[in-house]
Amino acid sequence: MSVAAIDRRAVSRIDTDILVVGGGAAGVAAAITAVRAGLDVTLIERYGFCGGGAVAGLSGTVCGLYAASEFDRGPQQMVFGFAEEFVEALSARGGLAGPVRYGKTFTRVHDPLMWRETADDMLATAGVRVIYHCVAVEVLLDGNEAVAGVMAWSKQGPLEIRARQTIDASGDADIVAMAGLPNFVGDNGRVQNPTMIFRLGNVDVEAFVAAYGTDTIMPPSVSAMISEASASGGYRLPRTKIWLFTTTRPNELLCNCTRITGADGRELNTLLHADFSEAEFEGRRQVRDYARFFRDRLVGCENAFVNDTGVQVGVRQTRQVEGTSKLGNGDILAGRKFADGVARSPWPIELHSGSKPRVEWLLDDVYEVPYGCFVPQRGENLLVAGRCLSAEHEAVASARVTAQCFSYGHAIGHAAVIAVRDRLAPRQIEGRDLRMLLNRDGARLDA
Structure with missing residues (x-):
């Protein structure tokens, strides 16, 4: 029997200057930055809201704003620009708590509903064409490696979206992979x-x-209780070092404590549909055991109940682009700076594997991320933004967090505008020029 893949619905076409695929922190920042420059910008997002891992994954915090230190100096803000603009807008809605201690630094807990509303308002005010419930399924290529947009799925039917520049802010380098460009x-x-x-x-x-x-990183006494309770066989608690945050809502904790591995012991890779599905099942099972342990053993949690989980499991790392530059593991703790640095970060390396996540601190300093980390080694008319940047394994364990993703989108939004207006390939753009534009926008990269 012959089988054909068919969708008989009419294809709609959209022509745009810049297409942003993915509405996480990086995609929102890139789209708003580009449309403010006067270009036509379209953003597609698979959910009915923006936020990516921060909202769908319920990561719940804006990490990466503040310096780490051995001394109690209070929160010292190091990241500005679009990140600060979004934080201020979210805070004005009552959707962002003040800085709370996270080990040697600080973070801020947000309300995911207000995150969505803040993004909606900023995108609409700026004039971005937003298409929710829309997924890129194929890349449009002009020749072998020049990206001309995507074919996308929507309930209305197929969408052919033609763009002069495309920004892959999917988190998983989906467009890079569809185009067959170098990735890992x-x-x-x-x-x-x-x-x-x-x-x-x-x-x-x-x-x-x-x-x-x-301190939102729970003390050793709590880790010891988890180890003892898990060993007794009454609970399934595979992670002992856990993070519990008070939130903007009364009588609530945000709980980052599960460790999801496969039945065979592997770290699950959510690029694989079987692994992604297994992670969802296993994640919800673990939530119930941790919540039961909290009720049984932690002070103040005696009458607590689970009132929400992530729309999806939180994903830390999948596919990344091979860029013209790569952020190295050693660059983080060395606080390395680059002439073409377009974002800065004071956030530690957080490696999640085993029962205790490993945290390595960069103290009283920042490192920078060079522009080339977002420029594919091959291919035209394509940039990336967000956690799918070109970075080594330990480096991305620092570079993936929310404040930095805002900064990446801010930078790559400007790069896409330059590419369109000046008819330049992204790899022809000088990171120094982007740095100047970002500083004009209040990024304070040279502060």
């Missing part, structure tokens, strides 16, 4: 484990903080 997955295919993050309601937060302190 983790450390020779090994990735960091996903996590199912959840929210716990009806917590006596005052009693909880009094018992365990204000």
Whole structure:
């Protein structure tokens, strides 16, 4: 029997200057930056809202804004530009808590509903054409490696979206892979484990903080309790070092504590449909065991209940582009700076594998991310933004967080505009020129 793949619905066509694929922090920043320059910009997003891992994955925090230090100097902000603009807009809605201690640095907890609304408002005000519930399924190529847009799926039918420049902000380098351009997955295919993050309601937060302190990384005494409870066989608690955050909502904790591996012990790779599905099942199972442990053993959680989990499991690492530059593992803790640095970060390396995530700190300093980390080695009319940047395994364990993704989108939005207006290939653009534009936008890269 002959089988043909058919969709008999009419194909709609959209022509745009810049197409952004993915509405996470990087995609939102890139789209708004580009449209403010007067270009026609289209953003497609598979969910009915923006936010990516911060919202769908419920990561719940804006990490990467503040310096780390051995000394208690309070929060020292190091990242500005679009990241600061979004943070201020979210805070004005009441959707962002003040800085809270996270080990040697600080982070800020957000309300995922208000994150969505803040993005909606900023995108609409700027004039970005947003298409929700839309997924790129094929890349349009002019010749062998010149990207001309994508074919996308929507409930209306197929969409042919033609663009002069495309920005892959999918998080998974989907467009890069569709185009057959150089990419890699983790450390020779090994990735960091996903996590199912959840929210716990009806917590006596005052009693909880009094018992365990204000550092959101729980103290060794809690890790010891988890180890003992797990060894007793009454709970399935594969991760002992956990992070619990008070939120903008009363009587609530944001819980980053699960460690999701496969039945065969592997770190699951969510690029694989079987692994992604297994991660969702296993993540929700672990949520129930951790919540039960909290009720049984943690002060203030005696009457708590799970009031939300991520729309999907939180993904830390999948496919990344091979860029004209690559952020190295050694660049992070060395605080390395680059002439074409277009983003800065003070965030530590957070490697998630085993029962205890490993955290390595960069103290009283920042490192920079060069522009070439977002420019594919081959291919035309394509840039990437977000956690699919070109970076080594440990480096991406620092570089993937929210504040930096805002910064990447800010930079790559400007790069796409230059490419369109000046008819330049992205690899012909000088990172120094982008740095100047970003500083004019308040990024303070030379502060």
